[in-house]
Structures are given as structure tokens and as C-alpha cells.
């Protein structure tokens with residue numbers, strides 16, 4: 001009798017256990033399903049966010065379709081990611097310091113305080129180095145001179161040697177040249193192609209930066225970096241990235257602020273320095 005009771009008790013317990021186990025399993029499954037669903041949603045949101053961020057970055061490039069990326073189709077997602085990566089791959093980088101130097105040099109001889117007919121081109125050297133992926137980083141710019149309204153050249157050989165030594169001291173090398181086209185846009189003229197050919201014969205990756213300070217209006221950096229095909233005698237712009245952070249919307253304000261420096265004056269004075 002006692003045994004039977006015990007047996008009954010045991011079997012009662014085991015039925016309870018089975019039910020408990022089943023309920024537990026059901027809850028577990030439901031929870032898992034919920035978590036799974038949550039994760040899927042999150043991933044979808046993130047993917048969308050990332051691709052919209054990347055699209056914003058490359059807004060000047062062909063727009064990438066902002067369609068919902070199905071999380072199940074991982075293969076497709078990877079393709080989109082690779083496509084985005086390709087879209088923003090840079091061929092050359094330029095430092096903020098170089099941009100500010102070049103822009104201020106160009107503006108020194110072509111700004112609103114000078115009558116437009118007196119605006120002239122400026123010219124200078126670009127100093128850079130190659131990164132571990134063999135991509136050129138333009139680290140610094142060396143203003144060399146200014147010329148006529150349509151043509152500037154480096155006239156003084158002695159100054160060229162001086163700049164060469166300064167650049168070498170910085171552990172950089174001359175990786176190209178820059179000049180300005182005050183108010184007449186970004187392109188390479190026949191004379192520019194002649195100069196660029198000489199630079200590319202010295203080093204085949206040499207670049208030509210052309211800046212039109214008139215284009216620095218808060219929407220553009222105002223310059224392009226060109227390379228030439230010496231055989232076909234054609235030129236083409238390189239996809240460049242900025243090393244460091246620079247918001248082009250701030251560029252006009254920065255240039256306006258540093259304008260006194262360009263003219264050799266202090267940016268501001270304390271009252272008793274007057």
C-alpha cells in the first residue's frame with residue numbers, strides 16, 4: 001500500500017514535471033522567437049541606417065538604391081556593401097593644412113578687395129608621401145609665386161631648390177603642383193598639360209591640383225586633383241578624400257577669418273595693442 005502510494009506520488013510528480021517542462025519549453029520557444037524577430041528588425045534598421053549614411057557621404061556620386069535589404073539574403077547584402085565601398089574608394093588624399101594653404105594663397109591674389117581684372121593665378125608645389133597601400137597623401141603645399149591673369153609658372157630655380165630641401169627635411173617628396181584659375185573654372189589648359197607632362201615624367205603618379213577660389217562658396221572645396229594620360233594627352237580628375245575633418249560649408253568662413261593673416265596682419269588685436 002505504501003509502495004502504491006509512493007508510486008502514485010511519483011507518477012503524479014512525473015506528470016507535473018512533464019507539463020512543467022512542456023510549458024517551460026513553450027515559453028522558451030516563444031521568447032526565442034520574439035528575440036529572433038527583434039534582432040531581425042534591428043538588423044534591418046541598422047542596415048538601412050548604414051546605407052543611408054554611406055549614400056549621404058557619396059551624394060555627388062551615383063545614388064545607391066535605398067531599398068530594404070532582406071536580412072535573409074545575406075549574399076545580396078554583401079554585394080551592396082561592396083558596391084558602397086567601391087563608390088567611395090579614394091585615389092588620393094589631401095590634408096586640411098594643404099587645402100587651407102592653397103585656398104588662402106589663391107585668395108591672396110583674387111579676392112573681393114582686388115578689382116576682378118587684376119586677379120592673377122598663383123602656383124606652388126605639393127609635398128606628399130605614399131601610404132602602405134601605395135595611395136598618395138598630399139601632406140603640405142608650398143606657395144611658389146603668382147603670375148599673369150592666365151598663366152603662372154615657377155620662375156626662380158633657386159626657390160625651387162629651397163623648397164625641395166624644405167620638403168625633404170619634412171621627409172616628404174614633391175608629388176605634384178598646384179595653381180589657381182581665379183573665376184574661370186576647373187580644367188587643364190594646354191599649358192597646364194605641358195607642365196603636368198614634365199611632372200609625370202619625373203614621377204608617373206605626380207598630380208596637378210587646380211583651384212578656383214571663386215568656387216569656395218560653402219558647397220565645394222573649389223579644387224580638383226588631376227592626372228594626365230601622357231599617351232592620349234588627356235586629363236582626368238582623381239577621386240580624392242580629405243585627410244582630417246573639414247566641413248566645406250565652413251570653408252568660406254574660415255577663409256574670411258584668416259584673410260588678415262594672408263595680408264600679413266594679425267587676425268585681431270586686444271584693445272591696448274591698437
Ligand SMILES: [Zn+2]
Nearest residue numbers: 179181189192
Ligand atoms: Zn591652368
